[in-house]
Amino acid sequence: MKKSVLAALAVLALSSAAFADTIKVGVVGPFSGPFAIQGKNFKAGIDAYMALNGSKVGDNDIEIVYRDLPAADPAQSKALAQELVVKEGVQYLAGFYFTPDAMAVTPLLEQANVPLVVMNAATSAIVTKSPLVVRTSFTTWQTSAPMAKVAKERGVKKVITVVSDYGPGIDSENAFKTTFTAEGGEVVDSVRMPLSTNDFSPIMQRVKDSGADAVFAFLPSGPTTLGFVKAYNENGLAKAGVQFLAPGDLTQESDLPALGQAAEGLLTTFHYAVSHDSAENKKFVEAAHKAIGNPAELSFPSVGAYDGMHVIYKMIEATGGKQDAQKAVDAVKGLAWESPRGPVSIDPETRHMTQNIYLREVAKAADGTYYNKEIATFEKQGDPGLAAAK
């Protein structure tokens, strides 16, 4: 008995010596519940990056510690982050699908001496909450504003906006309205629907009555979008020539099989399509498909996670594995690289991603599946949302 205890202690001591250079990265995301698929994408992106670039930076082993946060819950988010920092000793925090969860963590960072790499949460203001936040995803402003330019170019004069009544929806509405009005277009009406709306026929009637040439929509991805797009087709708006414009959240790849033919021809603007044609993306998609299991489930959060890991690796390189949050963040300011989504860089001022935004059309592939086909590029887009907030 005594011997075995001693042996166990020795093993413990040895292993802790051997793992002295293990750098832990805490990842918080929705890994269960209705948004589990997005968390799965986080994990696929991270796994893909580590499969392609190894799980070591210099002499340091990288270990990922996952924590589940099924829905937006800032109190739980902060408790998890605190636990990751204090108990698990993570040197980096990453992930975060929902804005309030990321917001809740920002007050901790300075004292914890830990940088936060936001892999999804898309409200502009998060980066202003702490100088230790870097974001590798997108903002709703960033992906919505270019759509206004598209509308203008395509000769659309009157637009009605229809959004779900919650943070990202309102962001999206404001982004489109501001840009479209600046371009000289007219927003004839703005409808905000409760998040739980299921029957969209009355709304489609309002769209018809408004006499708009196009409808700009934002809904959370998933079943509601499906209902909305169906209603758009069934109420004859597509036939009447009212164009459907939206940011790419609505036609994320994991929803396309369910949307099917109803989605064909929808125009969206977004920062990433799985179909993006580049060598970088081919490598990424192949590795991510392997990681996620079911290729149809791969969509945009994976690329945010993939690039987030790239930033974290660069941070570890720059600090030599020592915990120094400010130095780590300073090291990636202005960092530019070729991401699966195209050329990207971290804006040194906002610590947010500057990236291409693509105009895409849902198209049918040769094998009968649907995909987002990129048809135009808006190069090097910053985040207009921060400027608007000021």
Added chain:
Amino acid sequence: MAAIENTSAAKPAATRPNWLVRDLVGLAVILAVAAIGYFLFPNNLALLTRILGVALLVLSIDLVTGFCGVATLGHAALFGAGAYASGIAAVHFGITDPLLMVVVGAIGGALAGIVSGAVILRGHGLAQLVLSIAVVHLFHEAANKASAYTGGSDGLSGISPDPIFGMFAFDLWGRTAYGFAVALVAIAFVVLRLITRSPFGMLCRGIKEDPIRIRAMGASVQGTLLKMYVISGAVAGVGGALNAISTQVVGLDSLSFTLSAEALVMLVLGGTGSLYGALIGTVSFMWFEDFVSAANPFHWLTIVGALLIAVVLFAPRGLYGSAQTLLDRFRGDGK
């Protein structure tokens, strides 16, 4: 519980000091458990603080459900009202003293208690349950709409409470927040103990047993219940404020139906109609949830579901209630 009350009512003179001793022992146990928690899990204080915040919500549900027999699935409305009241006070009106924030939270919760109580107490049984769900949805939607004040679905951020008494700052390890939470729960426990023991508390129990008889006695059923609802609101509001202070963010989830339902589950798990049951239920549920979700972040909900089914099947009176039944049976055999 009821059995104890009956015997004590029969011979009040002899049992009064007994009550006092029992309550003091109860308080001592709570403080001892809190201290053990502090030393055993020094790295988990954030979780422990959150548990205490939710414990206040569960206690407040127990007041109306366990003591008065009001069925509600909308109690998070009061919790969220407290959280938002103290958060808004801090962000928009510069009230950043934690004690004042708690007071504001309690007032916010109490006001929400008056409003939702006035609505919910109109119905009975199923209708009451439906009304309570409607109330929490209305509160949720109101907070979503008033995004200028509440931050909408992005959450209300930027709450930075001052150090308590100007001395104890809220730190990363959550020591201050935990101490503050333990103090609040202990005070709430003592106050609630006094209230539930008072003639007013007895009246509430009476209403739960037989409202018609109470009315025949000449007491106002509606008025009494509403009063209890307001007290319950204040307690939930304190919990909300505690949450706002320790998290420094208030999200729409604090006003959600999910939180209401989960808190009710914790109460049922612990055992309704007793303050201890509420505390035990919260601690065991949330600790278990944290444990399994860290062990398996991808499939933990299944395990939690299985546990709940097991408890409802094998310990229908909750952990505390069932333990007490066992104890009573054991004692009965002893005599």
